[in-house]
Amino acid sequence: MISLQSVTKEYETPAGMFSALRDINVEVRKGEFVAVVGKSGSGKSTLLNMVGGIDRPSSGTVAVAGTEIHSLSESQLALWRGRTVGFVFQFFQLLPTLTGAENVMLPMDFCRTFPARERRQRALELLERVGVAQQADKLPSSLSGGEQQRVAIARALANNPPVVLADEPTGNLDSVTAGAVIDLFRQMAKSGTTVVIASHERDIARVSDRTVEVVDGTIVGIATDPYAAPEAEDCA
Amino acid sequence: MTTPWRKVIRDFWKERMRTALVVLAIALGISGFASVMAAYAILTRALDEGYLATNPASATLRTDRIDDDLISAILANPEVSDAEPRRVVNGRIRSGPVEWRNLMIFVVKDFGNIRVSKLNPEAGAWPPALGEILIERDAFRVARARIGDTVTVKIAQGKEQTLRVSGGVHDVGQAQARMENMVYGYITLATLAQLGEEAYLDQLNILVAQNRFDEGHIRTVATDIQKLVEGRGHPVRRLDIPRPGKHPHTDITGVMLLSMSTFGLFVLVLSGIVVVNLITALMASQVRQIGVMKAIGGTRWQIARIYFGQALLLGVAAIIVSLPLGLLGSRILCRYLAAFLNFDINSFAVPVWVYLLVALVGLVTPLLAAAYPVWKGSGISVREALADFGTSRNTFGTSVLDRALAGVGGSVRPLVFALRNSFRQRTRLALTLLTMAAGGLFFISALNVRASMISTLDRLFAGKKYDLSVALGNMYPSEKLARVINNTPGxxxxxxxxxxxxxxxxxxxxxxxxxxxxxxxxxxxxxxxxxxxxxxxxxxxxxxxxxxxxxxxxxxxxxxxxxxxxxxxxxxxxxxxxxxxxxxxxxxxxxxxxxxxxxxxxxxxxxxxxxxxxxxxxxxxxxxxxxxxxxxxxxxxxNKTDAASINAVKTSLERNLELEDVRALGSLSQADSRFSFDQHMLMIYVFLIVMSGIIGGVGGLGLMTTMSLNVMERRREMGLLRAIGASPGFVWTIVVAEGVLVGLLSWALAALVAWPVSKLVGNFLTRVVFQTGLEFAFETRGLFIWLAVSVLVSAAASFIPAWRASRFTVREALAYE
Structure with a gap:
């Protein structure tokens, strides 16, 4: 589903060239739940950005769901992203002037993936799935952090993408809520969606199929959870 | 409604105060433009329709005595559809004991059958009986007479005669009597004879049969008629061919209104600048949202459309506000100009093209203004957008100007703070200064143009060392005239x-x-x-x-x-x-x-x-x-030039001229002639002052928008200030000081360019109205008045934003993202 070959990423900074990623090679299968762990600034977010087409590699290739995304133009990339990748951010990033349901409908509006009449119904179903159907018509400002993140997850699933990327999705949540959110990702992976989560919390390794550890832009280790992996393969 | 449109509307509603300010600024511009365009459409239509309804003569020939044979011969030409004789006699009129006024008498052969250059009876008798005179409706004020009054009239060889004013007419083709300081009267041939003149008609009004609006054709036909008239032994003294179908004042009215609309467009451009500031700030504050929308599949164009949608909404709201205002303005303008030009407006209906034009301009202005900030803002990459941590990305302290400002110290801390703050958003500052300076420029120009016109007229009148000029009906020996002068006191x-x-x-x-x-x-x-x-x-x-x-x-x-x-x-x-x-x-x-x-x-x-x-x-x-x-x-x-003394001289001069058997045609004092210029000048002056008021209004709204954006963006800083012990008063002071500083800067900018610009504007306007240039004078008073206005307006404009800033609680301000 996801294939990164010899990916490097360098940024020009006033202090000279900075290598955010060095020679990264990763393969992720369909329905796999992968955790990218590392300290702040290690390059895990950059890795996620490469997969989501938010950033382009300085060298190497990135293929997601059969598309070599480094070859797409900006507008092709936007459309591709909308249909193929669902994003979940640390600070939820809901649009403040849209209600929960509307936030979920927005990717469908952008990508025209479902008939206009069905979009709200689908949004409500997704909100139901993540347990915040009651909050559908409320503005983000009146939701708790956990509720906002659930709406954000529903939004990530709006276009039924094969891949969901989450950057520190529990970083702003209490431990109970964080656990519930992680469960949602687990369920997603079970139902066949490829999930990649970046986190600096090592606990995530316990629930993921595989853990990729990044230090200073390099992958230093890949650990496989012996109990979770066969399940993922079943789904694939 | 799609979700992006919901976002458009709610984003605006969230900042409704600021949206209202910007809508108001655009609406001001559109109203001005709409008033002028609607007035232009109504006036030119009414002027030409009203004029055409009188069946105006295609050509006028002046010859000697016109008889029925001559008219029959002219009418035999198939190119002529009608020919009607008339006569114009100059004389003087006096109502009661007041001074003499210049009188132009139109002698009409048959009031019951006027077919060319018709008159519209408005009040009293029609036609005038023997010994009666009808007066043009606008001329009653010049003659200071009313229907039923008896007036004294004197023409050519005749002695003073009395006529009864029996009615009022509207003569559409004549210039406004008050402006010309002339009384237009209408009498029959028999009355002319009674006045002691020989009763004949010498002016021929001709109407061509075909191609009534083809000046070349009219000229050919008129020249043929001229030959025919001359061939029958009547010398032609003069042949006039007015512009076919056009009221003599159509062009000047059109030029005046169109130059006004240029200023209207200028205001619109300035209100566009306010939109640029608003949308730029909006885009900056929503960088992260843009990133998220891109991350979930929004393309640049889809996101740009959301913000263009906001610009479009601004336009629609402004049009809704400004249309009624514009229509009201056009009526006021039409009424004023109709009175000025002495004609009636039967319908204030505004043609569809004006609505369409106003709607187009109203929609396009904010869209154009938003184009650059929206396109630039929506082009940001997702990574950059998501990494953005606030609204002011450019850090203060990186440029030379910043460092220079950092060197400006002082013990009044709020002022130093305000000074440095005002230079943080340079583009916004520059655009705000531009709108405010434009208002100042117009105001200073208005005063300069007035001063220049006064100095030009002073110079013109300074060369004329006489106080009164008297035109005589004929030439007279100088000794006779010298006697009159010697015998007249004063x-x-x-x-x-x-x-x-x-x-x-x-x-x-x-x-x-x-x-x-x-x-x-x-x-x-x-x-x-x-x-x-x-x-x-x-x-x-x-x-x-x-x-x-x-x-x-x-x-x-x-x-x-x-x-x-x-x-x-x-x-x-x-x-x-x-x-x-x-x-x-x-x-x-x-x-x-x-x-x-x-x-x-x-x-x-x-x-x-x-x-x-x-x-x-x-x-x-x-x-x-x-x-x-x-x-x-x-x-x-x-020896004395006050109105009463001049009138006294005129009266006794009149008597003495009569004693010497000298006939005067009319007299004009320098004061009266200056008055007429001053009236026209006042029009230009008032126009400029009104314009500067409107532009100043837009500038004030612009500054208010800018200050409210600044306050919003610096909310966190305000919280910090409060956290380290600043009182609400201190926060209030720095915001107001920043606004006043912007006002002062705009004043300086206006003052710098006021000289060349007011010279240009003055020359342009006087050329339109008088076809002449100006003796330029600079009114320094304007600088000081505008300084006061700038400070007051900018303090007022930053008052509400400052008040809001001072009320942020520390917690709120620090939580704001």
Whole structure:
């Protein structure tokens, strides 16, 4: 589903060239739940950005769901992203002037993936799935952090993408809520969606199929959870 | 409604105060533009329709006595659909004991059957009976008479006669009587005879049968008629062909309104600048949202559309607010101009094209203004957008100016803070300064234009050393006139001049249609002037024969020299005439037709004379060779020049002229002639002041928007200030100080460019209204007044944002993202 070959990423900074990623090679299968762990600034977010087409590699290739995304133009990339990748951010990033349901409908509006009449119904179903159907018509400002993140997850699933990327999705949540959110990702992976989560919390390794550890832009280790992996393969 | 549109509307609602400010700014611009465009459509339509309804003459011929045979012969020409004789007689009118007024009497053959250049009866009797006169509706105020009054009238050979004012008419084709300071009267042939004049008609109004709007065709037909009339032994004194189907004032009205609409568009551009500031700030504050929308699949165009949608909403809201305002404005403008031009507006209906144009301009302005910020803002990459941590990405302290400002210290901390703050958003500051400075510029220009017009007129009138001029009905011996002057108390001294009309022979003449139409103002109404315009025999020139070493006129010679005693073939032309003869140089010969003869003169000088028609000055000696010791014009210096003294002199002068059997056509004091100029000037001045008010309003709204954006963006800083112990008053002070600083900067900017710009604006406007340039003067008072206005407006504009800033709680401000 996801294939990164010899990916490097360098940024020009006033202090000279900075290598955010060095020679990264990763393969992720369909329905796999992968955790990218590392300290702040290690390059895990950059890795996620490469997969989501938010950033382009300085060298190497990135293929997601059969598309070599480094070859797409900006507008092709936007459309591709909308249909193929669902994003979940640390600070939820809901649009403040849209209600929960509307936030979920927005990717469908952008990508025209479902008939206009069905979009709200689908949004409500997704909100139901993540347990915040009651909050559908409320503005983000009146939701708790956990509720906002659930709406954000529903939004990530709006276009039924094969891949969901989450950057520190529990970083702003209490431990109970964080656990519930992680469960949602687990369920997603079970139902066949490829999930990649970046986190600096090592606990995530316990629930993921595989853990990729990044230090200073390099992958230093890949650990496989012996109990979770066969399940993922079943789904694939 | 799609989700992106919901976002458009809610984002605006969230910031409704600021949205309202911007809508108001655009609405001001659109209202101004809409008023002028609607007024233009209504006025030109009403003016031409009203004029056409009178069946205006295609051409007017002046000859001697017209009889029925002549008319039958003309009507035999199939190209002529109608021909009607009339006569225009100049005279004077007096109502009660008040002074004499200039009178133009139109003698109509049959009031029951006017077919060409019709009159609309408005009140009282129609037709006038023997011994009765009808008066043009606008002229009642000049005559100071009412229907039923008895007025004293004096024409040509006749003695003073009394006529009863029996009714009022509306003569659409005439210029406003009050502006011309002239009374238009309408009588029958029989009444003319009663007044002691020979009862005949000498003016022929012709209507062509076909192609009524084809000037070339009219000219061909009129020339044929002229030949026919001359062939039957009637000399043709003059042939006038007005612009077909166009009221004489259509063009000047159109030019005036169109130049106003240029200013309207200017205001619109300024309100566009406010939109630029708003949308730029909006895009900056929503960078992260843009990143998220891109991350979930929004393309640049889809995201740009959301913000263009907001600009479109601004436009729609502004149009809704401004249409009623614009229509109201157009009515006020129409009523004012209709009164000024003396015609009625039957319908204020605004044609569809005006609505469409206003809607288009209203929608396009904010869209255009938003184009750059939206396109730039929506182009940010997802990574950059998501990494953005606030609204002001450019860090203060990186540029040379920042460091220079950091060096400006001082003990008044809020002021230092405000000074540095105001330079943080440079583009926004520059755009805000531009709108505010424009208002100041217009205001300072308005005062400068006024001062310049006053100085130009002062200079013009300073050369004229007389207080009263009297045009005589004929030429009279100088001794007779000297006796009159000596016997009239209040006159210090006087001179007898000779004035006449000349024309430039055709080949050299630059055609100037409409020049004669405004002659009433420019010639001061002394000679009466014709009603037509665009004479076919070249440019008309006022010829004034001056006594050698006259004390009463000091020409301002700009090239060559003045006339010298002992000369009789030299001529000095004024700047208006020189402009029409650009090839002519001092020393060249100039041929003028005066009466039947052509005379060639040697040009010795050019004199500067603003606001004047084409005039040539010749030595009185030339006239004296033909009519020794005669004059037809008096120029008098009085010992007192207040209105009452002038009137007293006029009355006793009148009596003394009568005693000597000298017939006066009319008199005009310098004060009256100046008054007429001042009226026109006031119009320009008021227009500029109104414009500067509107632009200043837009500038104020712009500053208010800017300050509210600044406050919003610096919310966190305000919280920090409060956290480290700043009082709400301190926060309030720095915001207001920043606003006032912007006001001061805008004032400085306006003051810097005021000189060249006001010169340009002044010259442009006076050229439109008077066809003449200006003697530039700078009114320093304007600078100080605008300084006060700038400080007050900017303090007022930053008051509410400052108040809001001072009320942020520390927690709120620090939580704000």
């Amino acid at each position: 006159i210090v001294r006087g001179e007898g001049w000779f004035t006449t009309d000349g024309t430039l022979p055709d080949p050299t003449a630059a055609a100037t249609p409409g020049n004669a139409g405004s002659s009433g103002l420019h010639s001061g109404g002394v000679a009466g002037g014709g009603q037509g315009s665009g004479g076919s025999r070249g440019t008309r020139v006022n010829v004034i024969a001056l006594p050698p070493e006259t004390n009463l006129l000091k020409l301002e010679i700009v090239e060559g020299r003045d006339l010298l005693p002992g000369e009789s073939d030299t001529i000095v032309i004024n700047s208006a005439l020189a402009k029409k003869l650009p090839q002519l140089k001092v020393g060249d010969p100039l041929t003028l037709q005066m009466g039947p003869a052509e005379t060639t003169w040697r040009v010795v000088g050019i004199s500067r004379e603003s606001f004047s028609p084409s005039t040539a000055y010749i030595p009185l000696a030339f006239i004296a060779e033909r009519h020794p010791g005669m004059a037809n014009n008096l120029r008098l210096v009085l």
